[in-house]
Amino acid sequence: MRPQDILTPQPAGLCCKPGGFHIDPVKPVERAVITHGHSDHARPGHGAVLATQETLDMMRLRYGENFARTTQAIAYGEELRLGEVTVKFHPAGHVLGSAQIAVTCGDTRIVASGDYKDAPDPTCTPLEVVACDVFITEATFGLPVFRHGDAADQVKKLLSSVKLFPERAHLVGAYSLGKAQRVIALLRAAGYDAPIYLHGAMEKITLYYQSRGIELGELRPVRGVKKVDLAGTITLAPPSATSDVWTRRFPDPLTAFASGWMRVRARARQGGIELPLVISDHADWDGLTATIAATGAGEIWVTHGQEDALVRWCTTKGLSARPLDLVGYGDEDGGEDEATALGEGSEA
Amino acid sequence: MNRFAELLDRLSYEPGRNNKLRLITNYFRETGDPDRGYALAALTGALSFKHAKPGLIRDLIAERTDPTLFALSYDYVGDLSETVALMWPKNSERHLHNNPPPPTLTEVVAKLRTLGKAEMPKQLSRWLDDLDETGRWALLKLVTGAMRIGISARLAKTAAAALGDKDAHDVELIWPGLTAPYLDLFAWLEGRGEKPVNLDPAPFRPVMLAHAIEDADFANLDAADYIAEWKWDGIRVQAVSGRDARGNMLARLYSRSGEDITASFPDLLPSLHLSGAIDGELLVVRDGRVQSFNVLQQRLNRKVVSPKLIKDYPIHLRAYDLLGEGESDLRTLPFAERRARLEAFVARLGESRVDLSPTIAFENWEALAAARHDPYAAGAGDDSEAVEGVMLKRRDALYLPGRPRGQWWKWKRDPHVIDAVLMYAQRGHGKRSSYYSDYTFGVWTDAEGSEQLVPVGKAYFGFTDEELLQIDRFVRRNTTEKFGPVRHVVHAPDQGLVMEVAFEGLQRSTRHKSGVAMRFPRINRLRWDKPPREADRLETLERLLKDTAPVEAPGSGSH
Secondary structure (H helix, E strand, O other): OOHHHHOEEEOOEEEEOOOOEEEOOOOOOOEEEOOOOOOOOOOOOEEEEEEOHHHHHHHHHHHOOOOEEEEEEOOOOOEEEEOOEEEEEEEOOOOOOOEEEEEEEOOEEEEEOOOOOOOOOOOOOOOOOOOOOEEEEEEOOOOOOOOOOOHHHHHHHHHHHHHHOOOOOEEEEOOOOOHHHHHHHHHHHOOOOOOEEEOHHHHHHHHHHHHOOOOOOOEEEOOOOOHHHHOOOEEEEOHHHHHOHHHHHOOOOEEEEEOHHHHOHHHHHHOOOOEEEOOOOOOOHHHHHHHHHHHOOOEEEEEEEOHHHHHHHHHHOOOEEEEOOOOOOOOOOOOOOOHHHHOOOOOO | OHHHHHHHHHHHHOOOHHHHHHHHHHHHHHOOOOHHHHHHHHHOOOOOOOOOOHHHHHHHHHHHOOHHHHHHHHHHHOOHHHHHHHHOOOOHHHHHOOOOOOOOHHHHHHHHHHOOHHHHHHHHHHHHHHOOHHHHHHHHHHHHOOOOOOOOHHHHHHHHHHOOOOOHHHHHHHHHHOOOOOHHHHHHHOOOOOOOOOOOOOOOOOOEOOEEOOHHHHHHOOHHHEEEEEEEOOEEEEEEEEEOOOOOEEEEEEEOOOOEOHHHOOOOHHHOOOOEEEEEEEEEEEOOEEOOHHHHHHHOOOOOOOHHHHHHOOEEEEEEEEEEEOOEEOOOOOHHHHHHHHHHHHHHHOOOOEEEOOEEOOOOHHHHHHHHHOOHHHHHHHHHHHEEEEEEEEOOOOOOOEOOOOOEEEEEOOOEEEEEEEEEEEEOOHHHOOOEEEEEEEEEEEEOOEEEEEEEEEEOOOOOHHHHHHHHHHHHHOEEEEEOOEEEEOOEOOEOOEEEEEEOEEEEOOOOOOOEEEEOOEEEEEEOOOOHHHOOEHHHHHHHHOOOOOOOOOOOOOO
């Protein structure tokens, strides 16, 4: 069977006809296989959902008990027969529970990687490179200007700012699923042991991370804390909240934003960010190209992001590549007020 | 270089002046000599070397990257230096050689001073190999001479002064005698050395400033104690001439904060041929007539002072005080005596480019008020357009630095005021990032037969904190559309917010749809009581324009 007959782009998402399911469907479908818990990939209203336990838990937290008719949890490395194909989940290193999905039909293996990164992250299982014939890659940061560097250096920058401006409150805009917890873990790894404050929208998911054994130290809700007591503290908040009236509870707030987009100065300025922190849960250019090469795939399908540049790179390396026409990804957070000021894909 | 790059990076995002100061002072504290000295030189624009051309940087990146990928990246980032800094490939050879440490700022500056043009590409790429993204960005800013991070020389000196709890003024006074990397300056600031002495033959003297006068002040003032002059709408300068050790005459022009601006006005220097220090106003005089500030602005902040610029905008010094003459310091004399010395000095100078600022004869405050109201009739004649009020100086006032109470007063003409309608609002920066604090306002005009609001200006101050809260609330509740950070606020004949806008002047503008641009606009008060239909019309503004010459070049902002 030709690869494009095994997985086919459809308006509802990537469809596996011989297996009878969709991967990360953007519209309700009968059977959905889901890579990770971000809301542009994991949506409610499907019949049956197959995903890792963590992804299912996050969907439940977000959408309530009845987010799907039936659910089935699958572990990393576990293989499952679905119709004419087998599917196997591999860690994607993106957020807690995120997976790449290897679909094998006959002797052809396609890996749908969802979102992934190859950088170290203490809050999730590291990316596993899976040998395959066709690799479906994201391209959120698919331009050679995106070099994320070492996230630990960015956290150092945040901490030296806290030291230099002890009378101000530092607000760190970070996507509430994954990024926030990673920033907290990085702060702890850098030796910061003061309590870290959380915006209300972060509490549930962060608590869930802790329940899965991820050490985040002492966390406090920022709600109800007196203004004077917030001087010299660090608070994590969804990006949209950092330019909202909500910030008026803080003494002279200094706005940071943890995102791969912060690499480009115009993007940071546009959002009125004072302290851009280049910390991303997506692979940067070097990560994307290294991972593509490591899979050994001869054919690359490129989706959500800067497809053109990545397709171009593949072509110059003698790989067959094409953009995959999928819509509806990368707009997590997009519905929130003001989030657009911080750029598309605030979850990046 | 990396620490300096970090500083530039932080400064480029920091909107608050005090926070900028703290970042720079902290850098000076944490960084040793001579690196911090070269940083101070870079921030004050005191470094001089041949800048690299953008073409060279394009060539370097073209040798190393795929042209299609570069084009896509440049298109996305929008800035050449930044694109190159970000996509500069990792040099694999470098890693074989045990990661040499990145260059220090001192090394970079020293090399740039001596480097021949032919050696530049190789040296530059070696540095780019050794630095990280931020380091490369800062390096390219430095070598192309395009720092543009919103730091004035004054701010950098203030930050240095803070290192030793000194006033920026103290640094300014000795600055002309100092050279990078300023080892003696830092030694003094850190209490390790003597205060450097300014041996400059044409030093700056700290300026005396005036208080704005209020109506109530007049009751306590006797008109007979004061001399009045026109307040000119130009640039306050100090023109100082003196002989150096070899007996050569040297002339310098300083801004009121003590920055050396001599290089921008070479056409004035030959006229400053007598040893002395004049306090006066820099103006453009064409055909014997003082031009408005809008015209003067065309000569400011120019990198290159072309012969055409000099010819089209002839610069002029209008003198109103003499602080020194030959070897004598006149600042301890009463103003009336200094004025007499000044009149004699200007006469001896005999230069058409330097003249006296005339005094205004007045018997009492009523007479002066009348002169202020109509400078044309009171003697300013054709120059009255460049008059922004009157100055009052006590006859017995010594020349004291700063703003001593009761000595000098400024009495500005009343600003123009119009009622305009709020049209768009944008969030502010820093402290104001959660407030809609930048406002675009408009006035009514007849467009193709229907009444429409046309934007005439933008303002982001003038209101109180309480008013800001009220406007912010109004904006949030009355937004009709959003474009990124900009909100479209309801503005219809019966719905909307009328703002009384005060401004200093008006000029024709080809950049604005309305054809006018305001100078120094601010929100004077909020007219919650007034329906938008009763706001002013564009014709009112056009009437104000009638005598003003059109100005095409950019620079309509405030100063």
